[in-house]
Amino acid sequence: MxxxxxxxxxxxxxxxxxxxxxxxxxxxxxxxxxxxxxxxxxxxFLDRDLDCRIDNGNHLVLSGNVAIHDYLFLTNAVESMGGPGAPLFPFMDLESGERWIAHMNMGHMPWWVFDKNRRVAGTRVRDYLSIIEIMTAGPDATITDQLRTDTTLYHRFWEPMVIGVLNTEPEIASAQMLANVFAQSFAAGGRACIPLIPKIGxxxxxxxxxxxxxxxxxxxxxxxxxxxxxxxxxxxxxxxxxxxxxxxxxxxxxxxxxxxxxxxxxxxxxxxxxxxDFRSIINAHFRVEVPNNPAGFTGLVGGIAEWSFVRNGVASVTISCAERYDATATRDLAAPVWGDLAKLYDLDPEKIPPHKIFKEKYATFAATxxxxxxxxxxxxxxxxxxxxxxxxxxxxxxxxxxxxxxxxxxxxxxxxxxxx
Ligand SMILES: Cc1cc2nc3c(=O)[nH]c(=O)nc-3n(C[C@H](O)[C@H](O)[C@H](O)COP(=O)(O)OP(=O)(O)OC[C@H]3O[C@@H](n4cnc5c(N)ncnc54)[C@H](O)[C@@H]3O)c2cc1C
Incomplete structure (x- = not known):
């Protein structure tokens, strides 16, 4: 050279x-x-108040993220990634108390949507055709231009995915950008959708x-x-x-x-x-021992908390598009967020464990x-x-x-x- x-x-x-x-x-x-x-x-980083290491925000990546895979391979870090080892996504509806696991099959043919025990609770097979609307969206289309918002699948799958992946309100979020993410994950079959979470941090x-x-x-x-x-x-x-x-x-x-x-x-x-234009993300970390599920995380609908990740005695919650909560002081979010976790883990909502809440103001650009x-x-x-x-x-x-x-x-x- x-x-x-x-x-x-x-x-x-x-x-x-x-x-x-x-x-x-x-x-x-x-x-x-x-x-x-x-x-x-x-x-x-080490948080001295909680006396443990925490991540600057929960980060979920999928097995279909090929650039990440190459990077981890070149840095000998593939083994540092954990996760369920299968394409499964546990969810809870905080309003109804229902729990389900969206459990994809490994191959390209999505037969999991034909099995009511593997698809999103309360959805019908034909609802899943809506993925075609996303995958064929033009460059100016938003999510709500492409999808009906009055379906259970929208409420329990599309909306949490859009807010989690694009960190942007579905009314203005780019359907094509979501399609680009889906091209290397959901549209590529379960093998590309295995959640990966760092084992340590x-x-x-x-x-x-x-x-x-x-x-x-x-x-x-x-x-x-x-x-x-x-x-x-x-x-x-x-x-x-x-x-x-x-x-x-x-x-x-x-x-x-x-x-x-x-x-x-x-x-x-x-x-x-x-x-x-940028969007913020709030992360709330609670120092508490709670039972973990095989995935290591749970998607939550119908509350303030959106995703809960559990690792090494800390339950960490992500709240995307956090501008929605600008009127509430960050510290005042501890009680309602813990209330959601208490429902998930069946704990006392009044006994808020030691916690730390961070708001990253410029977490991502608005994906419009x-x-x-x-x-x-x-x-x-x-x-x-x-x-x-x-x-x-x-x-x-x-x-x-x-x-x-x-x-x-x-x-x-x-x-x-x-x-x-
Ligand atoms: C809370 C949160 C949750 C997230 N969740 C996910 C997720 O689940 N999945 C996912 O894939 N992504 C997620 N992301 C997004 C992901 O973290 C970012 O897209 C990615 O880390 C950005 O990397 P970057 O190198 O482009 O920018 P940055 O990480 O911002 O790196 C820029 C670097 O430049 C340095 N710097 C700044 N100014 C100067 C200067 N003048 N001179 C020298 N250095 C400077 C900074 O200190 C920084 O180290 C999340 C982000 C946040 C904040």
Whole structure:
């Protein structure tokens, strides 16, 4: 390989994925990260109040996420993933108390919908034809343009899936983006829908193993390096200025990959088109021993809590599109969220265990057709030695780990395939 140096800014999943591809190809890589740790939105940390490690949000991925699979394979982290080992999704309706497990069969032919013990409770076989409406949606269609909202399947499957996967209200969420997720999961059969959950934590699966491989390949990660500005010379980036007063000269053959959140990229390069509308996610963690089910999580409908994940003595709840609860102080959500969990686990709703509630204001971009149209490609001819990465770039997927990893792979390909 040549002597060029690739400078990657941001050590979230997009930056780590780009660094991994480049390092394995023998490129010289340095990563610069503002925080004192890597992982960005996909990491675990020690919470001193709860005295345990928790994830920065529950993250559910599926076996059909091929970019994640490749990433875990290349970082020797496949074994760090757990989960039920089968395509099953336990649910509870908090209003009626009904419980069911949507249990797909492994193959492509979805015969599970013909078995009332395996499909969503209260639904009919013909309701499932609605997936055709999603898979054939045009670029401007929203979820509610494509689906009837007065069916049990909508209430118990489509709505929780859309809010969980797209983190956007179904009335404005892009049906095509959901179709892109479904193309590699539900439409690909049960084998592609096996839920995968890190056995220990997000960092132990997605961050630490990758850092080990990068270290073995001589990649240095410079923490505490927040990029403040870039200096351009015509179409070339020539200098990077960091907030710790270091300035880095970019050599004639060198490349820069910005793997930063959308809004940070816009501040640095205002000419880049970026999504402008974002959605928050609330995560509530309760320190409590509760019985786990074989999946490790439960989908909840009819309450505030939407998904409950149980691991190592902590029950963690996800609430997506959390703008709906802006009028309530985050701490005041503990009682109603615990009320939902108490129903699920048959516990006393008055005895709220030690807990911590986090709100990630800019958790994801809003997965609407209009926002999707703003997402840039990884390369733009206005900047000759710059590639862009991040879940918000044009991957076709919503803001997910799969999308972030794919964006990093694409940015690395731009650099490696560039012929000077
Ligand atoms: C609560 C929550 C729940 C989620 N649930 C799921 C899920 O179930 N499934 C799923 O697939 N995805 C989920 N996601 C989305 C997923 O976490 C993100 O899409 C993904 O982690 C984004 O990675 P990224 O590298 O693009 O961005 P980021 O993770 O934001 O990484 C950007 C990095 O750049 C650094 N940085 C910022 N500014 C600067 C600067 N000026 N200079 C240097 N460094 C800088 C940041 O510190 C960060 O490390 C969830 C996200 C949240 C917040």
């Amino acid at each position: 040549g002597a060029r140096q690739v400078h990657i800014i941001g050590a979230g999943m997009a930056g780590l994925s780009a660094a991994l591809q480049l390092a394995l190809a023998g490129e010289r890589v340095t990563v610069y990260e503002a925080a004192p740790f890597a992982g960005g939105r996909c990491r675990s 997000l960092s132990e699966t997605f961050v630490m193993p990758c850092l080990n491989v990068l270290r073995q390949h001589g990649v240095e990660i410079k923490y505490g390096h927040r990029l403040r500005s870039l200096k351009l010379d015509g179409p070339h980036i020539r200098e990077l200025m960091f907030n710790n007063d270091t300035t880095l000269e970019i050599g004639a053959a060198d490349w820069v990959i910005l793997a930063l959140p959308a809004w940070v990229t816009r501040d640095l390069l205002p000419e880049v088109s970026i999504p402008t 057709p209009a926002q999707n149209a703003l997402r840039p490609l990884p390369y733009d001819f206005r900047w000759r030695n710059l590639a862009l990465a991040g879940e918000w770039t044009a991957t076709g997927l919503p803001s997910t780990i799969e999308g972030a990893i794919r964006s990093g792979v694409k940015a690395a390909q731009v650099v490696m395939r560039w012929v000077t």
